[in-house]
Amino acid sequence: MATPPVGALLFDVFGTVVDWRGSVIRAGESLSERTGRSVDWPAFADRWRLEGYLAPIGRIVRGAEPWRDVDALLDAQFDLQAAEAGLLDVASAELAPLRRIWHHLDPWPDAVGGIRRLRTAYVVAPLSNGGFAMLTTMAKRADLGWDCIISTELFRAYKPDPAAYRGGAALVGLPPEQVMLVAAHPGDLRAAQRAGLRAAYVPRPLEWGPSAPAPEDPDPSFDVVAEDFDALGAVLGC
């Protein structure tokens, strides 16, 4: 039986489209320059991501905690880490650019051009656990060129809950098998496949910094593997 054609590419965002770690570090270094405070920003970034985002989302998906929006999760962790870093006496206007950095993350160098290439042949949209306003602000600032914004906030179900993938496909008006998730994380791709979507793996070896372990090998079941979004465009014929 012929495989039905893919009509839409949905993208994981944090790590896949944008360099969250480099963006947090740069915003932290800017704060240090303005205020003279010294902080281990790479460690600050990694912990914020792990304990303020990945861990609470995991608990919500397992049903151990009620759904809360991602700004609330990240803000609570920021306040904790800012207190531990001795930043509580810094004026909130000085802290704001770092506190809100998840709305203003910088894309990987290939992302803007690659998405532009892919959008000539496919509907392109994020499918991210980031909030709807967060993803909208980020896309506008970085000129990401999405056709629409899809946040799992719309389903009150974070990835890897299958409702998030199925909800994304439904919003673009396609059956799951005509929608492909593009992600740097095999776990995200496997969950998308279990929900009926196709899978494009774009490893991002620098996501966790230059000394992080190498990305996982692709599963044999992944439909496409590409080293960046331009290569993905070439593989997908656009």
Place this chain on the structure above:
Amino acid sequence: MATPPVGALLFDVFGTVVDWRGSVIRAGESLSERTGRSVDWPAFADRWRLEGYLAPIGRIVRGAEPWRDVDALLDAQFDLQAAEAGLLDVASAELAPLRRIWHHLDPWPDAVGGIRRLRTAYVVAPLSNGGFAMLTTMAKRADLGWDCIISTELFRAYKPDPAAYRGGAALVGLPPEQVMLVAAHPGDLRAAQRAGLRAAYVPRPLEWGPSAPAPEDPDPSFDVVAEDFDALGAVLGC
């Protein structure tokens, strides 16, 4: 007390951004050319809009009918009118471009450039009773340049239900008073104002054709009145 600044412009779409009537008529005339069938397309268009869209949405907002998506409403009415017009023996592939025309409507001549101008200073998005996939397809084809797509489908509440306006403001992350609805329909604008939003009236005298009655006068309470989106950009300082 100073008025808080507007951060986002949400646009009514059918009649305000796109010329639904002209688009339906052109798709109908194309069908006539291909099949030799003669139909009063202006009357077909007006009735489709009135009985397949405005009337059932009114019943849903009043609570007289359960929510159904807008494709279901429009398709049911199309099938009825196609039968009455003697088109039932036309191949469905021939009928498809007309049946799906609401996903492919043409914008008014000023719309694309005007939205592009307005997006330099504001988040711009539709806030339409059209479906999410319908609005996404339409925007991609016409290059409307939205920052995100907001369909009242996301709230299962059609305008003028206040939940639709409040939901739109919440998705862009702003309080209602920092969001302005742009619409060609005073009733839509009044409902937006009752939900706390600001109102920009852009009358579209040709929406119902060249011999339709003139648009309503603006309410004195409307924040802005402009003759098209370029003029709106000038009034809003961008």
